[in-house]
Amino acid sequence: MSAEVIDGKAFADGLLRALEDDVRAFKKEHDLVPGLAVVVVGHDPASQIYVGSKARRTVEIGMRSYEHRLEEATSEADLLALIRRLNSAPEVHGILVQLPLPPHIDDAAVLDAIAPEKDVDGFHVINAGRLATGQSALVPCTPSGCLQLLKSIHGDLAGMRALVLGRSNIVGKPMAQLLLAESCTVTIAHSRTRDLPGECRRADILVAAVGRPRMVKGDWIKPGATVIDVGINRLPAVDGGKGKIVGDVDFEEALAVAGHITPVPGGVGPMTIACLLQNTLKAARVQIG
Numbered sequence: 442m443s444a445e446v447i448d449g450k451a452f453a454d455g456l457l458r459a460l461e462d463d464v465r466a467f468k469k470e471h472d473l474v475p476g477l478a479v480v481v482v483g484h485d486p487a488s489q490i491y492v493g494s495k496a497r498r499t500v501e502i503g504m505r506s507y508e509h510r511l512e513e514a515t516s517e518a519d520l521l522a523l524i525r526r527l528n529s530a531p532e533v534h535g536i537l538v539q540l541p542l543p544p545h546i547d548d549a550a551v552l553d554a555i556a557p558e559k560d561v562d563g564f565h566v567i568n569a570g571r572l573a574t575g576q577s578a579l580v581p582c583t584p585s586g587c588l589q590l591l592k593s594i595h596g597d598l599a600g601m602r603a604l605v606l607g608r609s610n611i612v613g614k615p616m617a618q619l620l621l622a623e624s625c626t627v628t629i630a631h632s633r634t635r636d637l638p639g640e641c642r643r644a645d646i647l648v649a650a651v652g653r654p655r656m657v658k659g660d661w662i663k664p665g666a667t668v669i670d671v672g673i674n675r676l677p678a679v680d681g682g683k684g685k686i687v688g689d690v691d692f693e694e695a696l697a698v699a700g701h702i703t704p705v706p707g708g709v710g711p712m713t714i715a716c717l718l719q720n721t722l723k724a725a726r727v728q729i730g
């Protein structure tokens with residue numbers, strides 16, 4: 442038996458095509474182009490690549506992209522001043538500040554300075570609180586993408602046992618909230634969990650978001666389970682090449698046990714960008730009232 446591999450790239454492309462139509466209709470109805478501002482501080486090569494592909498997709502579906510590339514040495518005060526400008530810029534409906542930020546800048550202070558209605562990452566405490574209390578919210582993009590994949594496979598998720606491996610504010614916690622809202626029985630596991638393999642083996646849905654290459658082994662997976670791999674880990678380069686990117690799940694082993702599984706790359710990653718643009722259109726809709 443071999444798992445069905447979930448084609449996140451194809452699914453995301455479908456979402457982007459649908460979104461392009463929605464953006465066209467929105468422009469016609471409101472005579473307004475949704476705009477996304479992306480702020481990146483410093484010269485981390487991976488961040489530069491992500492930001493470039495976000496900007497390209499934004500323009501492809503008919504929205505406007507505003508890129509702000511700041512020096513590594515930018516002060517927190519200058520970054521906060523830029524965010525305040527973007528908060529009050531009417532052409533900007535979504536603001537994303539690329540993480541990680543340089544160590545001299547306080548992430549939480551920056552994320553909380555973003556106007557909650559423009560917080561297309563869903564990282565502001567107001568959006569986290571709204572999600573946790575069942576109110577309409579801008580939902581973090583990666584968990585939102587994972588949920589859309591899961592619903593496309595299972596339809597109704599009610600009653601399923603879901604295990605989220607990882608408890609970060611940007612993936613693990615919001616993922617658990619979304620699954621709970623779908624009436625799953627949710628476990629959040631982490632580095633201090635006892636008998637992690639045993640906990641994982643009980644799960645019908647396993648979402649791995651710990652950032653440890655190939656940590657989840659084949660015998661941690663319940664036969665037939667759906668495995669969503671959020672990890673993007675670059676292995677050390679060999680022979681001067683670029684290191685290969687692998688997930689948090691040992692894909693080859695999991696393939697023999699799972700029912701469905703997302704690959705890395707080509708799984709959750711492309712969904713994250715599609716959800717970012719969904720959030721930007723949603724934010725524009727809310728802002729025009």
Ligand SMILES: Nc1nc(=O)c2c([nH]1)NC[C@@H]1CN(c3ccc(C(=O)N[C@@H](CCC(=O)O)C(=O)O)cc3)C=[N+]21
Pocket residue numbers: 491537538539540541562582673686705706707708709710711712713714
């Ligand atoms: N404020 C903020 N919001 C983010 O959403 C955010 C961030 N900061 N910092 C960095 C991470 C990372 N991230 C990715 C998005 C798409 C892919 C993606 O599309 N990956 C492709 C290609 C992978 C490759 O080959 O490099 C794939 O998985 O198939 C990956 C990673 C968003 N992030």
